[in-house]
Amino acid sequence: MRFAKPRRRQFQDVIINATGGFKAEIAYATALGLVYKVPVYYIHEKFQEIVVLPPSPFGWDSTLIAWNREFFDWIDAEPRPTGGGKGQSIGTGATKLEVLLEDTPDGHTMLSPLGQIYLEAFRGELEQAQSVPIYFGPKARQAWERLEPAQREKYRRVLQNLRLPNRAANSELKSGGGDALGYPKGHVDERVFYAEKDGALYVFALTRHGPEYDRMCREGFSWRDHKPEDFTPWEG
Template identity: 40%
Template sequence: MRTILTTVGTSLLNNAKRDLKGEEVNEHGLANYLRRTDPERASAETNSLSRILQEGDRIIFLHSQTEEGKLCAQALERHYRSRDHDVELREVPDLTYAERRFKMRGLRSLVATMIELIRRERQHGREVLINATGGFKAEIAYATLVGLLFDVPVYYIHEAFRDVIQMPPAPIGWDYSLLADHEEFFEWIASDLRETADVDAWLRGLPEEVREEVRLLLVEEEGYTFLSPAGEAFYEAYKERLQQAEGVPVHLSSKARATYERVGPEIARRFARALNKLRVRELRISQSDRVRNSDCLVFPRGHCGERVFYFEDGEAIYVCELARHSDRSYERLIACGVRREAYRDFQRWEGR
């Protein structure tokens, strides 16, 4: 069974006003217009749905927080319910088309709403598609970004060819290194409304080039800074990737377990973060290094307080040592050498 998330614009209303000269254009009038008009002509939404809709498909119409958007969505709901489709309407908070509010809050709400619905429908065992033909071009762009990040096929009507174009899920692994390296910052800024002064104070502690990369995922409004629509999409996709990787088995050697159990709660929490990230294949590829005097890989690379010596065998990850720079244990291990054959008694780590 499939669910089609469909963004709604106002082409239905505009087309009806053009064609129904002198007639009142209300929900009832729009429903009649839909019933007697070729779907390819009636609206952007019906045009694209006429090409991808199948029997048994569920449709969720996402509309703006405007009277025009709501009117179009209600007419579309009525039309497709009469054709025995399960239909849901979802108003997107702050999607009002007041320029600044649309740019800052509305698009972020659209991204968050789409991600919520993708997760919900997948939990119910439904295949999710995005029909991104209706609405402004910015809405279509961010709907497409969500589809790419969450492995959802995206459909839209190409203006030049007037045919439906499918953008399949991207067969690539996204680079989440920036989010992984600064996970605590992104957790912090996503969890509440943050004053720009506080955000700036946090970012001042980062190297300039990293600070600029992070700022690309942020927006500022009225003294507050928060994730941009793209930042929201990337951060939620990163969290999704961590969740998907929870089942990857991680085994700790007796020495690694002893270290994990010996350190205090805060350091143990930092090691747990590193081990959870280690489960994500894309992060292992992008953030692991080979070091001298060891046949293990070290994760993560770069300036990080906690380091993990590990190797892979099949689908499992085996951690030989957990080390830190603050107590010089990392440097001591490099000097002495870390060789796989020296480690035994691996047990599965069940931490989160």
């Protein structure tokens, strides 16, 4: 479905024609339509009528791929020997990965067709999401400048994921009140406190899961303690 992105950029309509496929293939075509928000058409075998499955009003949750991006990039690069460790650690929802993988007769593991669909959809969603502006408050800026390169890369991935449309589902309002949400909840050690305003994301602090994070949860962050000019663009 890589063709869908340039077609949409040219304001052309994109549809999926599932006619002539087996039921399982129609199911995969429907999954494609779901994740890419594209209508699926096929001709019913008995009535010879065109059946239209419109784009689903419900979104899809890319959390599983978002927090296992290194693994998916690794397994997508080439088929990997089955067993003996997959060479990459798998985070939250590891047991759910099975439906996205398949074993080949020659003893390798690779992405299943469904896994390929979801990975390509996630990459497209991630690419589009990077246009969402992020601004750092003073505390977040200071923390960012102190990070070692390896740590900075981990936070960069968290901030990239923060831009995804499902950020609200992976955020939580902390008990300290205020305007900031904690992100993400329960996935990684690296955490951020942020608020969304006028289509932009304002990051109050970068921290790690532990005593400092717990303290920030109790105290909270509020707009009243900041001026608009306190926030500066994060270039990523």
